[in-house]
Amino acid sequence: MTLLGPSLAVSAILFALGVFGVLLRRNAIVILMCVELMLNAVNLTFVALAEARCVAGQIFVFFVMAVAAAEAAVGLAIILATYRHRQTVDLRYINLLKG
């Protein structure tokens, strides 16, 4: 039996969770985590489809993981710097770019 259908369903659920997390939460760290969740949902899709179609999807996952690691490092550094500056990571209070 193939796991393609359940895998895609799980990744869709994970992706949706990530989107709603980004939309609804205010804490910058949680938002960053939700972004990671979305990336991993995509990874799952790649892997699942690689089984069915071709192996390139699995290779792509490595790239995504590398980029995600870099993104997490940069994102956390920014959040840390912001926190030092404003003593908060709540995005409602970080709105200097308001027009």
Added chain:
Amino acid sequence: MALAPLSALWLVPALPLAGFVLNGTLALAAPGAKRTVSLVGVGVLVLAFLAAALAVAQYTALAPAAPLVFRYWEWLPARDLQVDFALQLDQLSAVMILVVTGVGALIHLFSVGYMREDPGYARYFAYLNLFVFFMLTLVLGASFPVMFVGWEGVGLCSYLLIGFWFTEQVNADAGKKAFIVNRIGDFGFLVAMFLIFRQTGSLDYSDVFTKAGAVFVAGGPVITAVTLFLFLGATGKSAQIPLYVWLPDAMQGPTPVSALIHAATMVTAGVYLVARCGVLFALSPLASAAVAGVGALTALFAATIALKQWDIKRVLAYSTISQLGYMFLGVGTGAYAAGIFHLTTHAFFKALLFLGSGSVIHAMHRAYHLTHAHDDAQDMRNMGGLAHYLPWTAALMWIATLAIAGIPPLAGFFSKDAILTAAFAHGAARPIWYVFWGMGMAAALLTAFYMTRLMLYTFHGPNRTGERERTQLHEAPWGMTGPLLVLGVLTVVGGALNVPTLFGGAARLERWLEPVTRLARGDGAGGGVELAAATEWALVGSAVLVAALGIVGALKLLNPAALVPARLAPPERGLGRFLWKKWYVDELYDAVIVRPVVWVSREVFWKVVDVRLVDRLLVNGSAVLARVLGWVGSRLQTGEVGVYVVVFVVGVLVVLVSAVR
């Protein structure tokens, strides 16, 4: 190098240009270097005259059948429109370059004395040299665009020199008036050029004139439009009705400028243009009649105004307009040789008259300057009896006066007589020319009268300058009187250029110009009707009689002893006032053209178009629009990441949905 002087034809205009560059540099770098400036300014003209004389001499020796065209470089290569910068030497331009450089050199020489004290000495000579360069380009150009460069250039120099003493408002205004009125004429020239190019596909004289007969329907509307627009250009430059108004005001410039530009050379450009395009004018009887008619009318009209002017230079200015009218009567009749002949002789005697008046003004101005008086040095009512103080000037100006009046055997007699005879002869073919001839005769009478009046009031009777000033009146230095003498000699012998066969002469100028004028006579429209010798003698006799009548009448009727200085003179009344006010033409133009234009400019173009439409709607309007759009855009920038994310997600969903569909 058999062709040496001819192939160096480019030197003729290039020398004055070099003079302009040198003097222009000196004017900026060392305005005090008057010796160098005089040397350069006069030197280039003398050299240019020599170059021109050599070239013409060689041309005569070669006697080529067609005009010699020298192409120097490709100027406007624009697909169908191919214009080379080319100079052309033929019989007509040969006459013109000799007159321009010859008379020009004499006037430059005179200027050395006249302008000696002026702080703008170098600038003056720079402009004068530049003018000669443009004038030579005008007459030597081998195509309409090259001629147009010279045409615009002389207009520019005229503007610069009329307003030479620009610190006084009236001088600057006169310069502006000349420039603007000339622009109206230039518009006509341009339109004519466009039409010619549209019809013939070329602007070179050689092409246009050979194709003209085949392309244009003789007497058709197109050729009539072309020639009338050309004539509009000519009336602007040559001060004919209705565009003559700038010339009297042009007398605000230095007097040698009036002599060179506004009497001897530039104003004859229109006559040259009509003579050059004789082929075209011959195809349009209507335009020819317009040229002759306007010429005759201007000759008479300007002569009446000259009767009552007091400013010595203004009398001469109106006299110039009147004489230019004669030239147009000549070329309009198809008597191109007569018109060009009068152009040449007029250059001699009018330059002499102007330089003579310059000599008078120089003396008057000096006298007033030394006694710190503030009277008008140009008003004839302040002169009188000057023959005693300026004997040479008086004698030479009398010669010129007799010449312009048409007393034999001076130059003006032959040329004016040639024009009037041609006009009368043409009357046999087209009776309207009898009217033109009559107007010409009337103008001749008035010419003799007003010129005698000028001489009488300036040089004879008691002196009205003032007790103290009288002792300061002297003849100008020889540097100034010398050119007058040369011009005096030319005025006396100039007629020998073209003694008609009637007097046993060879009509040399007429035969010399034959290759040019023959082209124009192709269809016989301009062909002269041969008159019986008896009729010609009668015409000559009546012309001389009329001239003598004018002179004697002036001597009998006018009494210089009854004049009072300008300060004390009572205002004119009646017809005299009407003429003194120049038929109120300036006032008429002011009311009919200038004021409405100014009104429309102020009330419509400024207050509505500029202030409301451009400033308010377009300039401020676009700024307001940008601000509103910016405000709307700034509302989107909340600075909250959450909002951005919502927009982003919605956007992605929209893209996805539309992609899947």
